Amino acid sequence: MDKAERRAQILAHAREVFAKRGYHAAKIDDIVAAAGVARGTFYLYFDDKRAVFEELVDHAFARLDRAFVRVDPTDATRTVAFQIQDNIERIVATLLEDRATTKILLSDAVGLDPDLDRKLLRFYEAVGTLLEESFRDGQALGVVAQGDVRIFAVLTLGAMKELFYQVVMRGLDYSEERIVAEMFAFLCHGVLRV
Amino acid sequence: MDKAERRAQILAHAREVFAKRGYHAAKIDDIVAAAGVARGTFYLYFDDKRAVFEELVDHAFARLDRAFVRVDPTDATRTVAFQIQDNIERIVATLLEDRATTKILLSDAVGLDPDLDRKLLRFYEAVGTLLEESFRDGQALGVVAQGDVRIFAVLTLGAMKELFYQVVMRGLDYSEERIVAEMFAFLCHGVLRV
Amino acid sequence: MDKAERRAQILAHAREVFAKRGYHAAKIDDIVAAAGVARGTFYLYFDDKRAVFEELVDHAFARLDRAFVRVDPTDATRTVAFQIQDNIERIVATLLEDRATTKILLSDAVGLDPDLDRKLLRFYEAVGTLLEESFRDGQALGVVAQGDVRIFAVLTLGAMKELFYQVVMRGLDYSEERIVAEMFAFLCHGVLRV
């Protein structure tokens, strides 16, 4: 098994362990036991426990970033609304495809390790910024309400996080299509009719 | 200083320490140092570290529960919309009034201590249920969109959590009124205009 | 309640607690709770935990010492054998009369507190010396085998201690008369018939 494979193998098992136990409860021993390598081998491929975690988070962001396609208002074949819904679909698919990683992202590893907290923080900051920019674009296109895009991004991000949390961590059982539909509807009209 | 006072004093300092560091990083030493008492004194008033934390969470829920007033559609002096907004106002006020406790609620103490995790989980479950029931009432009154109230509750809770997180933990600086207004608007119309 | 009474009350409850839990597991809290006094009050009457224990042991020795009557070979009304049996009877009666104290004596409080260990050691040394002298007297009277009285004392003490241990601590259920008879027989003829 070559270097890259061995590395990937450890990474994959670390992901499962982090997902199952959460960062703090995940012990190096659990990871190496799962990966079937010696404890020292882990440190041959990663600087420390946090480094693996960070790498997993970085991968997650990269995948999410790739899933996201900028809305093109000049596209004659697909309406803006369709493109937005399509984006939601891609994000939902991406997050549900690799539930282990999604669990990791959702388990705010708050405490004990400030640098680590910052890592997740930066992840959500990046996601927030992505949303913010999209909303700003949307306002220019007239498909997003006027108002503070920062707040829109925060509220939207929170709503989505919580829904994923319930689905992935708490076993709330909805189909991918349903999740997409509900999110889209919520973002379009809210819930109150007063 | 009598027993109740001393207890309250330790509790208050524990709240600050938990808010500042998070549950795991908060050491008993930090708490007693902050409170200016001996290590043993802490254990005179609380069974263990988790007990203080749980008490803080329970208090928080009690306050939140009291802040919440069931909408009364027969009230001639206050429209339903006003009453809803009033509720949001109360909740926002309650959470911003005691930011330390709010921080504690937002720092999902995930990991290491399963019972503790369950505590926070139950807190949010209770809040979720509260929202769910309110939405069901609202549907009967015609002021909440038709659809799955469970999902509405999850999305709403998430949106609110994230906004508070940004405000309380990340220094996003908005006035109480602004927060209330933005939340209300978001719940009324969402953000998309497609 | 006057001083002496209060002291006696605490002492009595301490005896029960020590008997029930053993020295180490007996907490000052258990004692004062049983006695129905405040923690500080305990220290008004005793220097420390060990002092109570020592006093109980001293009392026990005094009672045992009183129970023991020197054999009088000139007594025309009672044979030497009878007097010896009578002594065993008195000792057994004394130890079974106050089982709590007997438990305390039997729970070698070995460890943690060297001074305390010494206390019990001295108790058994004193009992051993008593036996030794009695055996020496007995040899002069021709009612004890020739040989090393020190060893006789040690073996006899051990045999009795273990029997009491089984009866008082482990629930071995024999009548007082039976215990006396078995001990006497054992001391008279041993168990082997080779």
Place this chain on the structure above:
Amino acid sequence: MDKAERRAQILAHAREVFAKRGYHAAKIDDIVAAAGVARGTFYLYFDDKRAVFEELVDHAFARLDRAFVRVDPTDATRTVAFQIQDNIERIVATLLEDRATTKILLSDAVGLDPDLDRKLLRFYEAVGTLLEESFRDGQALGVVAQGDVRIFAVLTLGAMKELFYQVVMRGLDYSEERIVAEMFAFLCHGVLRV
């Protein structure tokens, strides 16, 4: 140094420390300092403090059990009396050979740790049962007095325990042969000649 050796080394030092201080007063720090290893190394080889202690007790019982040879009345070369004396010799030799372990067995670790107490209790129960069965065999062979073998076992065990206690813990200085001879004599005829 391989795993087994290192384990044996720690075990040996633990034995000395337990013997010297008794279970409770023996701190993990004492043990690792004596063994010249780091604190954590101890836990690499043993689950916890109690586990080492239990292992020492188990070893002791195994050795004692091996020392004990069932009396064979058909043996034409060795009389029953000789075989019994031989057994006593073996037991005495075993216990004096490893005085540290013998000290551990004699320091009833009563208190604080119920499971541990039970361990020693079971040890002596097992020894008592062994004696009881031997005495029953002996009665069948006509070399043990008629009577309650349970009591015989208890008295015999107590006598032996106390003698070893004096020899090993209190410095009573007798040769191995002398100890064997005195025990045998005591078991054969007791001490009284009334």
Place this chain on the structure above:
DNA sequence: GATGAATGAGCATTCATTCAT
């Protein structure tokens, strides 16, 4: 005298990381 709140020394155990083989 009586109280009981306060004290703080003391200790077993965990686990990320290192490094000799």
Place this chain on the structure above:
DNA sequence: GATGAATGAATGCTCATTCAT
């Protein structure tokens, strides 16, 4: 490269004793 034995810092909790009221 791989191993896994060794490390040791770090921390929650108990309980005998003191002393201000």
